[in-house]
Amino acid sequence: MSLASHYAYGVTILLMVAGLFIVIARGNLVKKLVGLAIFQTSVYLLYIAPGKLIGGTAPIVAPGFAVYSNPLPHVLILTAIVVGVATLALGLAIVVRIREAYDTIEEDEILAADQAEDERQR
């Protein structure tokens, strides 16, 4: 259980926290989505890294090879990647619409525009 043998987890956690930080700290809607994508990507690593065995082969039954990597995480993550792409595409599409409606993609400016509109209605 040395730290070096678990470096994949370290990278995962780093990506995860970095992604979440960007989502929270950035006011630009596109940058937020970038953070979200990084955050999702870290999960791919979380699944795939433990499935790999050092010295293991691809999971194909053949004489002479007894140790193979777990194929299931790859399949799961293939699905998760598709979901991630769909989310990113939809998110960007909504940002384009927001840009058309508000003429800005900065969170604080959108908030100010909404508040101004609210006050006009009162």
Added chain:
Amino acid sequence: MIEQHLPALQVVVPLISAPAIILVRRHHLAWGIATLASWAALAMAVAIAIRVAETGTISYAIGSWPPPWGIEYRVDALNAFVLVLVSLVGALVMPYARVSIAAELPEEQEYLFFAMYCLCLAGLLGIAITGDAFNLFVFLEISSLSTYVLIALGRRRQALTAAYQYLVMGTIGATFYVIGVGLLYLMTGTLNMADMAERLAGVREFRPLIAALAFVTVGVGLKLALFPLHQWLPNAYTHAPSVVTAFLAATATKVSIYVLIRFHLSIFARAPALGEVPFREILMVLSILAIVSMSLVALFQDDLKRMLAYSSVAQIGYITLGLSLANASGLTAAATHLFNHGMTKGALFLLVGILALRCAGTRLSQLSGIASRMPLTSFGFMLAGLSLIGVPGTAGFITKWYLVRGSVERGSWWLAALVVATSLIALGYVWRFVEVAYLREPHAELPRAGEAPLWMMVPAWLLVAGCVYFGLETSFNVGYVGDAVKLLLRQGGA
């Protein structure tokens, strides 16, 4: 023959309807397909529920791959109940959507709404029916992605920002859920929920399990708008098209609560790790905060839709409060409130949609004297409002009764008092509508046209009637739930 495949068809029928709608494009035909799919889903859900009541848990192996290797659809009394709720609300909002969507969306966009609605329905039904933890994530994302689009269809530009906000929060929630499931997979080597429950009992490394449960709980908590993770909900509900709000309020959060129940009470039921962390106490504190603070916030809202949205967060608090009591009465309250609140909030949001169709807006100031022009709508709102408060004779009362009983059985009289006291806050915000609608002079801008078309009135009134009916005749919402609760308690070995 075909009965055997009902669990698969339950999801597949709405799922295939979506691309079919995209292909036909014509809005009347699109509506026809969506309606047919929803009613077929309801028929199948009822058939499955009856079969579960007769023969017990149904297990269906997708593609004939035997569980735990293949994906298993597993229906017991609890998810049969959730399936009926989701498909019932789906079937009822479709006739309503015909008029409501035509009024709120351009004609060439209507078919897209119906396609997204079918995907959302398929996703929600899939979450409820699947017995595989990763498959659940896929359905969660199908329903979420379509929900973001449905919310973004709202007429005002705020709908876009609400959808964006929900997309970010929802994706974080779903990703947290996957992290949790990933950790569970690492510890148990299985994704099948029943198999996982068995293997967890033997896992002695507590730390990863606690982390997994925490990730799943926070992730699902974001989806179900557990206080304080509810920030996306008021904006999303306020700016989405009326029919979308009604459908989501009655189903989406309820399905997420089902996932929470499934993880805490059946997958982790026998895991010794659960005893290490005070999850129940945390849930109870959050529930009480949700009920008190969100009811008070609802009391001071000007917009009727936003008021009901905050009230939803408070009502979700009652459900999680029932869960945190962890005795038979508390669980019954939680499970039956899924249904009771689904009916009540569905009815209220449909009626608000009718008001929005006829009036300039849904601010209370714009609705003064509305009862003189739209007596049926106002009266329906009042009746459903009574159910929201929990007046005897309505569905809401059944929940409050079991909540109070559960609190007393646990020896927490103060909790029982709290439940009753917070119902008075609900009385406060329902009264604000009644006061404005019945006791004020009619607003100058009120439309002369009277009630909304029957297409909208009938579904709304059916749900209102349900609020009263299920308050008097409780064989389904309490009787059927009783079986589910017994099953859950048995799984926990309690």
